[in-house]
Amino acid sequence: MKILCTDLEGTLAPEIWQEIGNFFGVNELNLTTRDIPDFDELMSRRMDTLHKNNISYEKILNFVETIQPFNGAKEFLSSISSDYQIVVVSDTFYELGLPVVQKLGNIPLLCHELVIENDFIVGYKKRQEEPKKQVIKGFQAMKFECFCMGDSYNDIQMIDESNGVFIFAPSEVKASRPDIISFNSYNDLKEYMLNE
Numbered sequence: 001m002k003i004l005c006t007d008l009e010g011t012l013a014p015e016i017w018q019e020i021g022n023f024f025g026v027n028e029l030n031l032t033t034r035d036i037p038d039f040d041e042l043m044s045r046r047m048d049t050l051h052k053n054n055i056s057y058e059k060i061l062n063f064v065e066t067i068q069p070f071n072g073a074k075e076f077l078s079s080i081s082s083d084y085q086i087v088v089v090s091d092t093f094y095e096l097g098l099p100v101v102q103k104l105g106n107i108p109l110l111c112h113e114l115v116i117e118n119d120f121i122v123g124y125k126k127r128q129e130e131p132k133k134q135v136i137k138g139f140q141a142m143k144f145e146c147f148c149m150g151d152s153y154n155d156i157q158m159i160d161e162s163n164g165v166f167i168f169a170p171s172e173v174k175a176s177r178p179d180i181i182s183f184n185s186y187n188d189l190k191e192y193m194l195n196e
C-alpha cells in the first residue's frame with residue numbers, strides 16, 4: 001500500500017484563486033504559482049488586490065462553497081483507493097480548500113491557514129517551509145512509500161523527493177522538467193499507477 005500525495009488545484013479541481021477572480025471580475029487574481037513561483041510574493045499581491053476591490057472574507061467563503069472538483073476526479077480517486085491511501089498536499093488554505101476537498105470524499109488535506117481581521121484576509125500562516133517536500137520526508141520517515149501527482153512548479157519538490165508525475169501540466173511546466181512523466185487524463189494516469 002502506497003500513499004498518493006496529490007496536489008489539489010489544477011490537478012483535482014480548478015485553481016481556486018482564478019475561480020474567485022472570475023466570479024468577482026478581477027483579472028489580477030488569476031495569477032497562480034505557474035505565473036509567480038514565489039508563493040509569498042504571489043500571496044501579497046492577492047491580498048492587495050482583494051483589499052483594493054473590497055472583496056471580504058465572507059463573500060469569498062460563500063463563493064468557494066460552490067466550486068466543484070474536475071469531472072472524473074472523485075471517480076479517479078476511488079478507482080485507485082485499493083492500492084493507494086490518499087492525502088491532498090496543497091498550497092491552498094483550509095478556509096478555501098476544505099469545501100472543495102470535502103466534495104472528493106473524506107480525504108486528509110495538508111495546507112496552510114489564513115489570517116482574518118475585520119472580515120478581510122490580512123495574512124496567512126504557512127504550515128512550514130518547503131511544505132510539499134516536508135510531507136514526503138515525513139511519510140518516508142515513517143517508512144511509507146509515496147507517489148506524487150501535480151500540475152505545477154511547486155509540485156516538483158515532492159516528485160523529486162520520491163516518485164511521481166504531472167497531470168494537466170501546462171507546456172511550460174512540462175518543458176521545465178521533461179524527465180517527469182506527464183498525463184492528460186485520469187484514465188491514463190490510473191493505468192500507469194495501477195501498474196507501478
Ligand SMILES: [Mg+2]
Binds near residue numbers: 007008152
Ligand atoms: Mg496545482
